[in-house]
Structure formats: C-alpha cells, structure tokens
Amino acid sequence: MTDLFQPTCVWDLKATLGEGPVWSAKDHAVWFVDIKKQHVHRYDVTTGGHQTFNAPSPCGFIAPKQRGGFIVGCKTGLYDFDPVSGAFAFLSHVEPGLPGNRLNDGYVDAQGRLWFGSMDDDENHPTGKLYRYDARGLKMMDDDYVITNGPAVSPDGRTLYHNDTLKKIIFAFDLSADGHLSNKRVFAQLDQEAPADVSSPVCYAGDFARHSEHGDGYMDGPVVDSAGNVWNALFFGWGVNCYAPDGRLIRRVKFPVSNVTKIAFGGPDLKTVYATTAAKGLSNEDLQKQPLAGGLFTFQTDIAGLPQNEISHV
Template identity: 80%
Template sequence: MTTLFQPTCVWDLKATLGEGPIWSAKDHALWFVDIKKQHIHRYDVNIGSKQTWHAPSPCGFIAPKKRGGFIVGCKTGLYDFDPKTGDFTFLTHVEPGLPNNRLNDGYVDHQGRLWFGSMDDDENSPTGKLYRYDARGLKVMDDDYVITNGPAVSPDGKTLYHNDTLKKHIYAFDLDADGHLSNKRLFAQLDAQGHTPPHGEGYMDGPVVDSAGNVWNALFFGWGVNCYAPDGRLIRTVRLPVSNVTKIAFGGHDLKTVYATTAAKGLSADDIKQQPLAGGLFRFEVDIPGQAQNEITHV
C-alpha cells in the first residue's frame, strides 16, 4: 500500500533555486528549472533518466506549447525552447527598462494563456508585476510586488491565485473568460511568528490548485507545503526534510504523485550540513488528484 504524504528525494541535484515544476503526460516526465544556475531539467519518471539544458539567462519558468516545445521565461525575455535541438529562439522582451528585474513563476490557464510574474532580483524594490501573454500580446495585470509567485487557477477557471511572497499573502482574483481580473482579495496569509525560527512559518512561494479546488502552497524557509481549502482554511501541511520548498506539480498516470522543487539559496554551510538534500527534487503521494497541465495555444 502506498503511504500518503511521505516525501522522498528522487533527484539529489542540489539546485541553487529549483523552481517551476510541470508534469508532461506526453513523455511521462517532470520538467523544472534552476533559476540561478540557468538550467532546465527533465526527469523521466519511468526510467529515471535525467537531462539538463543551459538557458540564455536566469530562467524563472518553463511552460509547454500545444504545438510542441516550450516557452521559457528568462531574465532577458521570453524564449521558444526546442528540447530536441536544444535551441532557444528569442520571442519578446518583457521589461527592458528594468535591468535588475527578472521573471519568476509562470502558469498556463485553461484557455491556453500564459501568466507569469516579474520581480526585483535583489528582492528589495516593489518593481514586480503580474503579466498575461496571449494572442493579444503582453499585458500587465497587477503590480507592486517585490517577489511574485504563481499564479494558479481554480478548476472552474473563475478564480486566479497569485502570491506576494514577502508579504506572506495569497491573493485571489475573479477571472473572466476573456482573461480579465477583478475583485482582488486576501485568500490566505502566514503569521510572522511560527514554529521554525528564525523565519516563522516561512514565506509563500509557488501555489498550485488541485482538482477539488484546494490551493497547495510551497513554503520557502517553512519546511513544507500548506494545503488550503477553497474557502481559505488551512487543511493540511506536508513536511519535507529541507527548509526551502519552492513549488509542487501533480503528476503520474492519475495525477496523485506530487513533485516538489527545493532550493539551497539562502542557506549557510551549517544549514547545508543539517539539510544535505537541500535543492533536491522530492516526491510524495496524495489522495486527491491535481489538474492536468495546460498548454499554450497562441504560439
């Protein structure tokens, strides 16, 4: 019998800032990035093979396209990425006037639109924005973030969640069929105090929504993942043996296998001794499946 909610490390790659896992049912693989090392990683869950590509600049996310290949969000802009050749083709600048910003987390919604955030690479200034990218082009949808994370969308496609990491907030927005946002409100937050000194409960990192509408949120400096019911109640916490958990993805044939990226960034030499698997890719089983990975349709 499979033991639920018990994490194991499946790839001890010691990522500096592992992030953005996505599940590809086409090739039974987990794709993710290491932002600081400019790496794109692929883990084949059937045979355990591992591949790595080097991106043009620090890369915050990878998102699949309906036509094949991926879009990768880099500090220098959006790129088309063909893993068969390893080629990156430049698509568009995002913030050429903000050279200290970089792109962070990304998501493809049910209509095939790409959403992603930007942030101050020094994590000090509120220059980060939330973007939508579709056939109409690139559009700013929200702003005033130091560190953005997410977004993610509910199963009915009507609620978009997006995180302000330093404020420790998850926001919810109403999302209409045309991709417009309204009614921004606080969905969940972390208290300043907590059980894991000196950082309290950690910081809101990447969110993902399962098929029941529960919001799973990774905790940077928080040693795990919180799961919130659609009404914002905390209903579960899964603990990991490393402090910096960045995001999860639901995978496997039934979308009940969770993969979690983690990071060694911000840890001291003594921290690393206590957390030798920091930066590894982890896996655990859950009882409620996730949502299938959406694909970008306009490029």
Template identity: 75%
Template sequence: MAELFQPICVWDRKCTLGEGPVWSARDHALWFVDIKRSEVLRYDVNIGSHQVFHAPSPCGFIAPKRSGGFIVGCKTGLYDLDPKTGHFEFRLQVEPGLPTNRLNDGFVDHHGRLWFGSMDDDEVNPTGKLYRYDARGLVAMDHDYVITNGPAVSPDGKTLYHNDTLKKIIYAFDLDGEGHISNKREFARLDAMGRTGEHGEGYMDGPLVDAQGNVWVGLFFGWGVNGYAPDGRLIRQVKFPVSNVTKIAFGGHDLKTVYATTAAKGLSADDLKHQPQAGGLFRFDVDIPGQPQNLFQD
C-alpha cells in the same frame, strides 16, 4: 501503495534555486528550472534519467506549448525551447527598462493563456508585476510586488490565485473568460511576526490548485507544503527534510503523484550539513488528483 504525504528525494540535484515544476504527459517527465544556474531540467519518471538544458539567462518558469516544445521565461525575456535540439529561440523582451528585474513563476490557464510574474532580482524593490500573455499580446495585470509567485487557477477557471511572497499572502482574484481579473482579496496569510523562528512559518512560494479546488503552496524557509481549502482554511501540512520548498506539480498517470522543487539558496554551510538534500527534487503521493497541465496556445 506508498504511504501518503511522505516526501522522498528522487533526484539529488542540489539546485541553487529549483522552481517551476510542470508535468509533461507527452513524455512522462517532470520539467523544472534552476533559476540561478540558468538551467532547464528534465526528470524521466519511468527510468529516472536526467537532462540539463542551458538557458540564455536565469530562467523562472517553463510551460509546454500545444504546438510542441516549451515556452521559457528568462531574465532576458520569453524564449521557445526545442527539447530535441536544446535550442532557445528568442520570442519577446518583457521589461527592457528594468535591468535588475527578472521573470519568476508562471502558469498556463484553461484557455491556453500564459500568466507569469516579474520581480526585483535583489529582492528589495516593489518593481514586480503580474503579466498575461496570449495572441493579443503582453499585458501587465497587477503590480507592486517585490517577489511574485504563481499564479494558479481554480478548476472552474473563475478564480486566480497569486502570491506576494515577502508579504506572506496568497491573493485571490475573480477571473473572467476573456482573461480579465478583478476583486483582489486576501485568501490566506502566514505568520509574519517570526514567533516560530527567524522566518516565522516561512514565505508563500509557488501555488497550485488540485481537482477539488484546494490550493497548495510551497513554503520557503517553512519546511514543507501547505494545503488550503477553497474557503482559505488550512487543511494539510506536508513536512519536508529541507527548509526551502518552492513549488509542486501533480503528475503520473492519475495525477496523484506530487513532485516538489526545493532550493539551497539562503542556507549556510551549517544548514546544508543538516539538510544534505536541499535543492533536490522530491515526490510524494496524495489522495486527491491535480488538474491536468494546460498547454500554451501559440
């Protein structure tokens, strides 16, 4: 058995901004995006092959659909991707009145509802929102974010976690069966004072919750991944050889293989000399499995 919590690079893709990994049990593959290059990427874990699909605009997330294929969140709206043809079919424009915004991270909950955030592409203005999208339509659920990340949901489906990346905070909400959220509260926070360097402990990037309710979060400028117990205690730190870890996904036959996307964005030429695998796709093994990947209900 491989040593636990030891990341290795499995695809040295050198993404500008790798994000949004999801495990697809249907084809035993890890799917993710490179936001800045407008790419949807597929890594076949069995044979190590790669595929690249070119999206219509910068894409923040990808989620498998119950009917087959994927729904993809792009700067220009939501699209359906047919991986057999590589065709992106336009579905819905999200924020037509905010041309400097783009869509960022996304997640499908236990009921097949899609949740995703928007953000200011210049990372300055608090124009970002948290959205829920299902058969009832598109609804803004929370607002005033510069950079959104998440959300993720607890195993019992009753707690939703969502990140304010610039504030370095993971928020928790109560989530009911109809998809309504309430009781917004701080769940965990990173050092904001920079005592451990220019960026402090880094920034809360994409979150995910394992089968026991522990919340895992990628750390941008934080050199790794943090794991928090359901009560918010820091219980695990996984160190990486690259500084910008954006999000993880649990995969493999037992959901104990973690895949992590990373980014080269924000790194200087000197940084990249010391982080040659920045932007690569990494994997490591864990002892607690993740939750199965939910499928979007069209």
C-alpha cells in the same frame, strides 16, 4: 501501498533555486528550472534518467506549448525552447526598461493563456508585476510586488491566485472568461494562528518551523488540485500548506528541507506530487543538516491534481 504525504528525494541535484515543475504526460517527465544556475531540467519518472539544458539567462519558469516544445521565461525575456535540439529562440522582451528585474513563476490556464510574474532580482524593491500573454499580446495585469509567485487558477476558471511572497499573502482575484482580473483580496496569509484541525495525522503544527526566524516561512509557488484546494510551497517553511477553497488551512506536508518552492501533480492519475526545492539562503551549517536541499522530491496524495495546460497561441 505507498504511504501518503511522505516526501522522498528522487533526484539529488542540489539546485541553487529549483522552481516551477510541470508534468509532461507525453514523455512521462517532470520539467523544471534552476533559476540561479540558468538550467532547464528534465526528469524521466519511468527510468530515473535526467537531462540538463543551459538557458540564455536566469530562467524563472518553463511552460509547454500545444504545438510542441516550451516557452521559457528568462531575465532577458521569453524564449521558445526546443527540447530535441536544446535550442532557445528569442521571442519577446518583457521589461527592457527594468534591468534589475527578472521573470519568476508562471502558469498556463485552461484557455491556453500564459500568466507569469516579474520581480526585483535583489529582492528589495516593489518593481514586480503580473502579466498575461496570449494571442492579444503581452499585458500587465497587476503590480507592486517585490517577489511574485504563481499564479494558479481554480478548476472552474473563475478565481486566480497570486502570491506576494514577502508579504506572506496569497491573493485571490475574480477571473473573467476573457482573461481580465478584478476584486483583488486576501485568500490566505502566513504566521496567523494555527487552525483547529492541524491535529490531523498528516499535519504538522508545533514543530513546523515555529522555531525559525522566518516563522511559517514565505509563500512560494501555488498549485490548485481538482477539488479546488490551493497547495502552496513554503520557502524557509519546511513543507507545503494545503488550503481549502474557502482559505482554511487543512493540511501541512512536512519536508526534510526548509526551502520548498513549488509542486506539480503528475503520474497517470495525477496523484503523484513532484516538488522542487532550493539551497539558496542556507548557510554551510544549514546544508550539513539538510543534505538534500535543492533536490527534486515526490510524494503521493489522495486528491488528483489538474491536467497540465498548454500554451495555445505560439
């Protein structure tokens, strides 16, 4: 039996900023992006084969459509992506008046609505926003972020989680059936006192990047599992944190690389986790110690994820 919570690298592609993995049950593949290299990647979990596509500009996320193909969020806007031809067709500008911004992480909810964030590409100014994109069009839902990550939604569809990366906070919102947000509040925050239960064999406390100038790292991409736990990747944090629905830290999965950006649940039972990582921000000395930085990793878990939703309106 495969050991649980033991990450291994399945594709040593050395991404500069790997991000946003999504599971495609239709083709038994993981799709993700490398933001800085402007690449969309596909990894076939059956054969180990892979493909790389050149995006029109730095791309922050890829999201599947019910009608086939994907929407890719780029610095220059939203694009329709045909994986058969490799063609990108422009759909919509998002922030034409903010040329210093780019799009970052994205998510599709159970109603087929696309949610995504924008951010300052230089990571200095709070010009980032959270958007909802559905049949009603594009709507800004929250703002005042330097770097956004997420969002993700609880299994009952009533809570949306969204990260302020530089503040090291996961925010929670009440999410209404028609896609409106209210009651913004702190769900979890890094660099707080470690919880009492981190002595679990699958947890890592004292050696979990405490020596780093970044502390526990930064909140990167969040994902929710079928039990409502929030799994959050840690940039400069050497792993992934798992929070119970009440915000308690219940698990830490340690990685051999410091920059983990997001996970996705895949496989036939949705218990195989795939994780993107990044080499961005690492020195040559760091890279010598972390030769697999930027690779695609996988590990097994004992709780299933949620099925990948698909965009319904385009």
